[in-house]
Amino acid sequence: MASRTPPPQDIETATVASVEPAATAAAASAAPGAVLVEVRDLIKHYGAVHAVDDVTFDVRAGEVHALVGENGAGKSTVAKMLAGAVSSTSGSITVDGSPLAGGSVRDARKAGVTCAFQELALVPDWTVAENLRLPDGAPLKGFSQKKATAAARELLAGLELAHIDPAAPVSTLSLADRQQVEIARAIAAKPKVLILDEASSALAPPGVQWLFRRIRELTATGSSVIYVSHRLGELAEIADRGTVLRDGRVAGSFVRGSWTDDQLISMMAGREATRHFPSAPPLSSTAPHPALDVENLVSSGVDGVTFRVEAGEILGVGGLQGHGQAELLRALFGAAPARADRWSIAGKHIRRLSPVSAVRHGAGYVPEDRKREGLALGLGVGENLVTPWLRTFGLGGRPLLASQGGWIKNVLASLSVRTRGPLEHAGALSGGNQQKLVFGRWTDRDRKLVLLHDPTRGIDVRAKQELYDAIIELSRQGVGVVWFSTEVEELVHVCHRVLVLYRGGIADELQGDRLTADAVVGAAVGAKTR
Template sequence: MQTVIETSALTKRYPGVVALDAVDFDLKAGEVHVLFGENGAGKSTLIAMIAGASQPSGGSIRVNGEEVQFQSVADARGKGISAVFQEFSLVPTMTVAENIFLGDEPKRGGFTDKAGMLRRSRELFRQLDFAIDPKALVSTLRRAEQQMVEIAKAFHGQLSILILDEPTASLTEREVDQLFQVVEQMKARGVGIIYISHRIQELKRIADRVTVLRDGRKIGTVAMAETSEAKLVEMMAGRAIDEIYPRIEARPGDALLEVEGLKTAGVAEASLSVRPGEILGVAGLVGSGKSRCFRALFGLQPLQGGRVRLKGRDVTGANSRRMMGLGVYYLPPDRKSEGLQLAFTSRANLIQGVMVGASSRLGVLPWKQMHAKAEEVADSVELPPDFRGRLAAQLSGGNQQKTLFGRGLGKDYDLYIFDEPTVGVDMGARAAIYGLIQRLTERGKAVVVISSDLPEVMNLSHRLLVFSQGRISAELPQADISEATVLAHFFED
């Protein structure tokens, strides 16, 4: 296959930092070449230079054998390179069609051909099988729908190289399937695709080759058909996969939380128990009800029926404030919209968690002790000291997630419910988070891990609940947990 883009010793330096160190990379027509690595490995730096969003400090880029020097994203698009980055570039006050053709509006009689934009947008969405109204304002769309618009925008025009940076992070299972079908169509047309994802399970479905980066350097390139997930993790993290997932000792006690016949929007009926000293895993497809069940019992969405008992006490319908007061902590799956105060520093977020358990004297909180406790928590979650004074919005996904975990360690809770605890987090940060979960469990805390990452929930769980279509389709002891068994229960009626 023809090489459509190639980098040679590509380097990017910032003051005091080498973000990318002499990386060789190539992409062939009609293939998906995955960039794999932890946060900070250099993936985003590499694609930014290929897409024209940043200029290299050294090395070269060749497109179809011709050396190029991009000064802008528009330069790169002129060579057929289009990128869909994690941070969207849409204008929220404009319509979908206007965003797709922004800067390249069709003309008719000297005026913008709005009817033509709508017609061509509808045709593009029909080809992609995306149910999006081209007349809708972008501000009215869900994040997943905005992701689809970004993808459609990238496909518009003469495309030979497509860059997809974590494109499935906001998509449902059905939408992921649609995206992968589109990727196959692009491959068949000879488009080369650079793909970035933390979801290692996606690589089997989509990757032809994988290049692993670590600390700004290229570790190696392998054919996906000739390697394994364990080998990729070892290349990426510098340690074997069994060093990522700890062996957690289980000493289960009597039931701490008991749920009978819980009903809520998206959950027909669920009965379960959570015991201290063990991890209860919860698996299921997007929309299966796994998260809604625990959000309802924690008071984040209305209960429609059933009974919830905590430490023998009836807490059915209790709100989240009361549940926290009774010793339950819930870690939400969306750290940006539900979990963190992004305009506060990481340290201030941790202090908020400490304040939950602090008692005042004459109306005055013990600030010195609270600051000391926050620093202790930051150490326990392995949050680097230099990052503690930074705004949460400026932290990497891994350090944001460590901060979110730390908020739950400011008070001594009895039950921790972790909903998608490592979403968008690299393997290095995952190992640190799994260590925290291990320490909580072995201290006798009750832990629930709700996860769409099947290897994660299988490796951590002592018991595993599988949700399907709003019901618990299986409860598996650790000895019976296998990929084939879990997947079989995903699709039960």
């Protein structure tokens, strides 16, 4: 192998879900229903910032315990302390009756605690097999590529992931496959406690059901799962109990069957709140040209797609992941080679497109992976917002931030980005606030077309509402929006029309009375309906 460096309020009780037979996990020693994890008075301060403040809860053997809250509520920080990735300022954690020392992922794994992190802890240039081997010790000492690949192939097959090549570099995998490798690595240790931090955020519905099968296998042996998620529908299906965090503190708890989405949202927000989808504004554009007009577009994974987007129209793109949606958006932004018989943005003819020329023609793009493709995490919030405009406004630095200070302030305020200012590193923000940055750089910039790849993935309910409102505002301003989402309800409720892709082509176009969740799902599996 070549040398590479790795880098107080309770909602009443209800029924516990049944579980499926286990295949992979070692049983925890605690009796079913006994307390397996105790978290007491947990505190984590980063200087003056109180990320977690006096958090107390317990997790029982054989249960799925949810941790929920808005972005920045402290969920991921608690998960990292449980996983040994972060040391607490004070407080205690015990696992199966033994104290868990903080600050060491390896010690946590020895104690039976593993974690699939929200920010994937994989080495991109290493193969899948090498990444699966990584936690078990010094990976270069006595390492056998052949044995590691064989072991990885056996593990992946046993977890219904035989489609993932163990010899492939992780960087070549889709985001969903990278997420599943991260989960597989955590499961491979046969943990007493498995922590899943937004582990479903990159998965389409079949991937979520795959994850739920793995969870039920684990809990059937007496192991526990701590499930961190913003997807309320998933919590209703998989969580037995849960703890709600707000501003780093415990805001309440819940048990299966005893809560509604609106109750949970209100507990998370600290005020009366509901989940709703805004309606797309009526189309009444007088623009002389459509925002996008493309005929017979061909690219890798896209086979002769033809459609147009009117100015102000929100066009949804649906279908199961892997059927050309990501490739379509990348081609339309010039991030992948493509050709078409006819192609224009706001009336400007396109022969060959690159991201630089796409921005010049009036397009914007929110990519799938905000960490790798959307942000420079080591740069400041303001610098990330102005990145697409450096050619127009100069080389950057403080003079550029000063000249664009008013616009930056307006973007941060309009999207409610929680930050200490334009100079704070983007990497220090929560995932939801990072996603708002990637979206916000295209607002109030005279865009004609904005391409969105699952922009609400992995963000909380309130942040979703704010992004919905921002998308609606783009529509009102006459901006054409092409929006791929893995959440069918978003497409049905917020979009004017939906194109469903299947095997790289358009399987169906849905609008009006035909635009229903059942129709989107049916077209996604190749069953066109009328």
